[in-house]
Amino acid sequence: MSFRFGILCFPGVQQLDLTGPYEVFASARDAQVHLVWKTTDPVRSSTGLWLKPDVTFADAPNFDLICVPGGGGVNPLLTDEETLDFVRSQAKTARFVTSVCTGSLVLGKAGLLTGKRAATHWNAMDLLERFEAIPVAERVVRDDNLITAGGVTSGIDFGLSVIAELMGQDEAETIQLSLEYAPAPPFDSGLPDRARPEILAAARQRMAPSREEREALLPPIRQLSRA
Amino acid sequence: MSFRFGILCFPGVQQLDLTGPYEVFASARDAQVHLVWKTTDPVRSSTGLWLKPDVTFADAPNFDLICVPGGGGVNPLLTDEETLDFVRSQAKTARFVTSVCTGSLVLGKAGLLTGKRAATHWNAMDLLERFEAIPVAERVVRDDNLITAGGVTSGIDFGLSVIAELMGQDEAETIQLSLEYAPAPPFDSGLPDRARPEILAAARQRMAPSREEREALLPPIRQLSRA
Numbered sequence: 535m536s537f538r539f540g541i542l543c544f545p546g547v548q549q550l551d552l553t554g555p556y557e558v559f560a561s562a563r564d565a566q567v568h569l570v571w572k573t574t575d576p577v578r579s580s581t582g583l584w585l586k587p588d589v590t591f592a593d594a595p596n597f598d599l600i601c602v603p604g605g606g607g608v609n610p611l612l613t614d615e616e617t618l619d620f621v622r623s624q625a626k627t628a629r630f631v632t633s634v635c636t637g638s639l640v641l642g643k644a645g646l647l648t649g650k651r652a653a654t655h656w657n658a659m660d661l662l663e664r665f666e667a668i669p670v671a672e673r674v675v676r677d678d679n680l681i682t683a684g685g686v687t688s689g690i691d692f693g694l695s696v697i698a699e700l701m702g703q704d705e706a707e708t709i710q711l712s713l714e715y716a717p718a719p720p721f722d723s724g725l726p727d728r729a730r731p732e733i734l735a736a737a738r739q740r741m742a743p744s745r746e747e748r749e750a751l752l753p754p755i756r757q758l759s760r761a
Numbered sequence: 762m763s764f765r766f767g768i769l770c771f772p773g774v775q776q777l778d779l780t781g782p783y784e785v786f787a788s789a790r791d792a793q794v795h796l797v798w799k800t801t802d803p804v805r806s807s808t809g810l811w812l813k814p815d816v817t818f819a820d821a822p823n824f825d826l827i828c829v830p831g832g833g834g835v836n837p838l839l840t841d842e843e844t845l846d847f848v849r850s851q852a853k854t855a856r857f858v859t860s861v862c863t864g865s866l867v868l869g870k871a872g873l874l875t876g877k878r879a880a881t882h883w884n885a886m887d888l889l890e891r892f893e894a895i896p897v898a899e900r901v902v903r904d905d906n907l908i909t910a911g912g913v914t915s916g917i918d919f920g921l922s923v924i925a926e927l928m929g930q931d932e933a934e935t936i937q938l939s940l941e942y943a944p945a946p947p948f949d950s951g952l953p954d955r956a957r958p959e960i961l962a963a964a965r966q967r968m969a970p971s972r973e974e975r976e977a978l979l980p981p982i983r984q985l986s987r988a
Contacts, residue, residue, distance in 0.1 A: 550940065553780035553810065557913070560808035567809065576803075576813065581787035582794065583780065586803065586811040635941075656941060673945045685941025686784070687917065695947045704960065707950035711964040713777065714862075714883060714912025716951030717944035718900045720922050723934035724943030733931065737938040 536564040537700060540597030540624065542637070543569035543587045544617070546607020549579035550686050551634040555601060558693025561709045562701055570594050572616065580605045591620045599696065600624040603689070604635030604655060606744045611640050612751040618644045630696065632681045634689040639748070641682070642667055651677040655685035656726050657741050664752045687724075690715065763791040764927060767824030767851065769864070770796035770814045771844070773834020776806035777913050778861040782828060785920025788936045789928055797821050799843065807832045818847045826923065827851040830916070831862030831882060833971045838867050839978040845871045857923065859908045861916040866975070868909070869894055878904040882912035883953050884968050891979045914951075917942060 539559045541552055552569075560567045571577060571587035578584055589595075602621060611617050621644045625631045633641050638654040641647050642665030652667045653659075653675040662669040673688045674681065674695045681699075683692035694715070698706035723729040729737070766786045768779055779796075787794045798804060798814035805811055816822075829848060838844050848871045852858045860868050865881040868874050869892030879894045880886075880902040889896040900915045901908065901922045908926075910919035921942070925933035950956035956964070 548784070549780055550784035553776055556810060557775070557777035557808060560810075569810075581784060583783060583787075583796075584813040586813075673943075674947070685939075687940050687942045687944060690914065691945050691947060698947065703948065704963070707948050707956060707960045708963045708967070710946060710948055710950045711953070711956045711960055712912075712967060713914050714951055715914045715944075715946055716900075716949075716955065717914060717946065718918050719937060719942055719944065720901070720918060720925065721930065721934050721937055722943075723937045724941055726938070728943065729934060729938045733934045733938055736931070736935045740935070740939060 539567045541601045545577045548605030549583045551603030554689035555693035596627040599630040602633040602637035604637040634683040652682040766794045772804045775832030776810045778830030781916035782920035823854040826857040829860040829864035831864040861910040879909040
């Protein structure tokens with residue numbers, strides 16, 4: 535019987551958060567990958583690519599794995615009870631509850647990160663504390679059946695880790711080889727502690743509007759955690 | 762004035778060949794990224810994800826960069842004169858002619874690789890000789906205004922290299938940081954000389970049907986190159 539992956543596909547999703555793990559999951563033997571949303575109308579990603587959900591919340595099966603990607607479109611989800619209810623409901627039966635990038639904030643708002651070790655995009659790491667999660671600056675973080683990934687491209691590393699867990703390391707390595715995943719970034723600026731200060735400042739500036747909006751939507755920092 | 766990227770978006774494209782560079786290009790300042798095909802009807806990628814071309818061959822502007830991604834859907838393109846003509850026509854005016862993965866075979870069939878250094882997916886590297894190209898087993902290969910990438914995930918490295926070339930290294934590094942591109946593959950099997958023999962055999966076996974079909978569509982190996 536095939537393993538059913540459900541990836542939340544919402545307006546303003548960062549498409550590479552979704553398409554990276556999608557390609558890894560869909561390359562596995564006996565895998566079904568679904569994009570799930572309120573309707574099956576096409577949704578526009580944060581950089582303009584159109585994506586097509588193939589199953590609605592109402593018609594979705596109980597997925598074996600539920601994954602919430604990130605992106606600017608995460609912000610409206612933080613106060614969207616219909617979506618938060620769907621994620622909570624899937625989390626009850628899924629074998630793995632997962633996220634990529636700022637998708638972890640949706641898991642947090644759904645109450646699924648309390649006391650858990652979790653990752654997110656480097657520019658949102660401190661926000662995990664708003665949900666009483668334990669921020670971990672790693673690319674893929676597992677805590678029991680919760681698997682969260684860092685920013686955007688970490689979704690590929692995450693996908694391979696998940697496949698290894700579910701189907702064994704041989705399957706993950708075969709997919710890695712077929713996707714020629716032997717990355718060789720031309721520069722070494724993929725993390726804040728590696729990037730030059732002016733690059734870090736530029737990246738923060740570009741993300742500032744979305745982050746400010748997001749901060750206002752999140753629960754305040756608990757007094758306790760400041761003590 | 763913004764830089765116009767045109768990415769060929771055909772049925773059976775390997776979506777990560779396309780979505781990786783797309784996200785890098787579209788994250789740049791002053792960039793317009795278009796998916797171009799014969800019609801703007803949605804096309805289904807090799808692993809099932811639907812993509813939506815936004816401009817037709819007939820309506821396409823002269824792109825500053827034309828990119829042909831790969832995937833199983835490359836095979837029909839090798840005998841598709843309408844597509845080959847479109848690629849040739851764009852190549853005449855584009856500042857850069859590019860491909861990811863087996864997209865290079867389409868460039869080859871269009872006559873654009875003769876005598877040029879080029880990359881492709883590791884499992885298609887020998888096929889480049891059918892076009893009198895010089896195969897180079899690197900992740901991103903530049904020969905004059907031709908930039909070709911290796912398999913699938915190399916499209917991200919390729920995208921950053923292109924942005925650095927067009928807009929400077931600072932812009933590329935800022936995008937790398939925003940996409941948190943500090944890859945950490947959980948295994949080291951992304952290339953044939955790194956994978957275990959049984960993994961290599963399994964990957965070759967999965968790709969064999971598409972490769973056999975492809976070989977039959979390509980020009981024969983020249984007698985000269987065997988001498």
